[in-house]
Amino acid sequence: MMFGRHTRGVALLIVLWGCTLLAIMLGGFAALARTEGLQARYQFAQTRAHYAAEAGVMRAIAALQAPDASSRWIADGRVYVFAFDDAKVDITIVDEDGKVDLxxxxxxxxxxxxxxxxxxxxxxxxxxxxxxxxxxxxxxxxxxxxxxxxxxxxxxxxxxxxxxxxxxxxxxxxxxxxxxxxxxxxxALTIWSGRERPNTEHAQPLALAAIPGLGGAGAEAVLATRAQGGGGAMAGGNGVTHTIRAEAILDDGTRSSLTSTIRLRGIRSGNQPYAVLRWREGDTE
Known part of the structure; x- marks a missing residue:
């Protein structure tokens, strides 16, 4: 009789341990499934943001070659905002001829x-x-x-x-x-302009200040004049090589950025309208 009770007690203990192990395993599987779900959602959001940033680069290339000069985007570092799908894309374009060529x-x-x-x-x-x-x-x-x-x-x-x-x-x-x-x-550096000095129409403050005889005060004056001139007057004066940075931000805060240096080739039948000289994802050098 005592032996039977002992056997039933051992069996009950084994069942309890088995249930505990099953509960632990099920909890682990649930946690793993949740983690994989979060990772999948994160990767999907990153992919959406990435392609929105790519769309921003393509939008900038199109705007740089708009047939109407007054509607062309200006490559002087100002920010353009582009809506793509559910993303807000901030785009800046800098003309390489406004930089210091090494x-x-x-x-x-x-x-x-x-x-x-x-x-x-x-x-x-x-x-x-x-x-x-x-x-x-x-x-x-x-x-x-x-x-x-x-x-x-x-x-x-x-x-x-x-x-x-x-x-x-x-x-x-x-x-x-x-x-x-x-x-x-x-x-402020480039290898693509071929110029002895930066073009004052597109140069950023540091490159402007590098021009002999201009200095910091002269650079500020050029920037002030440029700001007062608005966009239309200078839109037709872009060069052919530009660095475009596009940062896409989704509604949930997911971000992705691309920086591309491109050379425009003009819109002709059968001709690729641009060549990519440099392509970088993210903000690290």
Whole structure:
């Protein structure tokens, strides 16, 4: 009799443990299903936001080539708002000819850029010379410049390209370029304008201040005149190479951003109207 009771007690204990394990497993499956559902919703929202941002880039390209000059968007950094599906897309366009070209800018413009960025005069001159030496063929350094021996003396395992910059980011490697200076000047740099100095019609404040004889006060005056002029007068004066940034925001707060540098080719039958020079997703460099 005692043996039977003991057996029934063990059986009951096993059943209870089994129920407990089943409850734990069911709870785990429920939590996993909920997590996967949340992940699926997040990925779906991110995908929607991404394609809304892409639509913003395409909208900007179309607006830059609008047949009516007065309705064209202006590539001077102003914000355009575009509604796509359930997303609000903020779009900015910057004309590359309003930036400082690493491969074509004069020494004075490069020095002016670094001064406008808050760099001391002597160091601004050295950075300017180092950039010119990076892009210039030959092994002899210019005064205050830097070729292979100067990089070696600084403990660096590389030297200048001795040819044109292949990307804007390459300027981070120039001798004397620190992270803080780079972060300040990077938005004002390009390799696609081919201009000795920025175009004042499209240049942002830092690039404007880099132009010899203009400075900070002159840059402010140009910007004030530009703001008073509205959009129509300058809409036809855009260049052909632009950097477009589109940030899409859904109703639930999901965000996605794209930055693309494109070169317009004109609207002709059978011709791709633009070429993509650079494409970057998100805000990281």
């Amino acid at each position: 491969n074509a800018a004069s020494g004075d413009v490069l020095t002016g850029l670094f001064k406008a960025a808050g760099v001391q005069d002597d160091r601004a001159g050295r950075l300017s010379s180092a950039i010119q030496d990076w892009r210039r063929p030959g092994d002899a350094a210019s005064p205050n410049g830097a070729k292979k021996p100067q990089y070696e003396a600084a403990g660096l395992a590389y030297g200048p390209r001795n040819g044109p910059f292949a990307s804007v980011e390459e300027a981070r490697m120039v001798l004397g370029m620190d992270a803080a200076t780079w972060a300040t000047v990077a938005p």
